[in-house]
Amino acid sequence: MSRTTAINELRRSKSNLKLARSLWGALPTAAVMHLKELTAKHRLSVYAGDLQLFEGRWYITHAGLLRIAERRRCTGIRTSVDRLLSDTNSNRWVFKATAYTASGPKGFVGYGDADPSNVSPLVRGAEMRVAETRAVNRALRKAYGIGLCSVEELGSFSAPASPSYPKQAVPVSSNGNGSDHSQPRLRDQLCLLIRQFNLDPTLVKAYAADFCGTEALKEASRDLVESFIAHISKAANEDRDALICKLNSYAQSVEVKP
Numbered sequence: 001m002s003r004t005t006a007i008n009e010l011r012r013s014k015s016n017l018k019l020a021r022s023l024w025g026a027l028p029t030a031a032v033m034h035l036k037e038l039t040a041k042h043r044l045s046v047y048a049g050d051l052q053l054f055e056g057r058w059y060i061t062h063a064g065l066l067r068i069a070e071r072r073r074c075t076g077i078r079t080s081v082d083r084l085l086s087d088t089n090s091n092r093w094v095f096k097a098t099a100y101t102a103s104g105p106k107g108f109v110g111y112g113d114a115d116p117s118n119v120s121p122l123v124r125g126a127e128m129r130v131a132e133t134r135a136v137n138r139a140l141r142k143a144y145g146i147g148l149c150s151v152e153e154l155g156s157f158s159a160p161a162s163p164s165y166p167k168q169a170v171p172v173s174s175n176g177n178g179s180d181h182s183q184p185r186l187r188d189q190l191c192l193l194i195r196q197f198n199l200d201p202t203l204v205k206a207y208a209a210d211f212c213g214t215e216a217l218k219e220a221s222r223d224l225v226e227s228f229i230a231h232i233s234k235a236a237n238e239d240r241d242a243l244i245c246k247l248n249s250y251a252q253s254v255e256v257k258p
Contacts, residue, residue: 013039019046020053023192028056042068042146049196052151052237060148061237062133065140072144073102079132082111091116093128097135099143110138118155122235123242130239151237186225193229197236199247204232206250 016039021027023046027035031053035046038058044050050064069077078098085094092115098107112134114127123130130152137150190208194201205217211228212220220228235243 009040012043012045016044016046016051019192020051023189024053027053031056031058034058038148042144043071044068047196058148059151059154060141060146061151062137063240065137065144065146065150068144068146069099069140074140074143075100075102077136077139078107079135081128085113091125091127093131095132095135097132097139099136099139101143108139108143110135110140110142112136112138112153120234120238122246123239126239126242129241133239152239154238186222186229189229190225190232193233193236197240197243199236199243203247203250207232207247210250 013036016035017027017032020035035051035058038044038051044060044064048063048067049061050067052059052061077100080096082094082096086092092113094111094113097110097112099110100107112131114131114134116124116127119127119130133152134150137152140146141148141150190204191201193199194204208217208220208225208228209215211231212224214220214224217225232243235246
């Protein structure tokens with residue numbers, strides 16, 4: 001390994017660790033060591049949304065797997081519906097995905113299923129897309145030796161709780177945006193999520209105000225803002241496309257405001 005490569009890996013590892021602590025607070029020692037290993041081995045980025053932490057364990061995202069596939073020169077991904085196992089009447093879908101690598105013509109196969117019982121209520125009605133995404137994730141994880149479970153493979157009942165954000169140690173203002181010297185404000189946490197998942201900040205604010213039942217986000221209580229941050233983080237992790245559709249529903253109401 002060249003000196004330049006080693007320096008770049010060290011910088012990437014420090015950047016990942018700093019942002020991870022900013023998002024999830026103090027990390028267990030095992031999680032820190034695992035993050036360093038993932039950063040060095042797969043060049044995964046917390047900022048880019050490649051990883052999520054739930055209950056002290058790392059999970060890779062669909063976006064992270066696609067970036068690995070691109071770097072490793074994946075030659076193609078083929079998906080198909082397993083019509084024998086799928087049932088359109090009950091909205092149960094099973095997909096088969098095959099990922100092809102540059103090492104040879106033999107593909108790596110993965111299956112994914114989805115139905116109303118194992119997806120988030122936010123994406124009910126989009127089970128077909130969820131099943132395909134899960135199948136692609138499993139195929140890519142096999143192709144490139146990724147031992148992490150992906151976020152999208154977690155079912156609605158088996159999924160760990162959403163990441164808890166650090167509590168503030170000092171009194172905060174009534175709008176919930178206070179902070180101390182070591183932990184980010186709620187506003188900063190929300191801004192990080194907006195950048196991480198490339199969301200429209202205006203639409204996020206409109207959604208937040210509606211979620212909190214206030215005219216503007218700044219009028220919401222701290223508890224409501226915390227609940228919204230946890231909610232939108234989980235929604236973005238499970239299905240960003242569904243979240244975008246939800247945000248777009250607020251576009252018209254934003255446009256008509258004077």
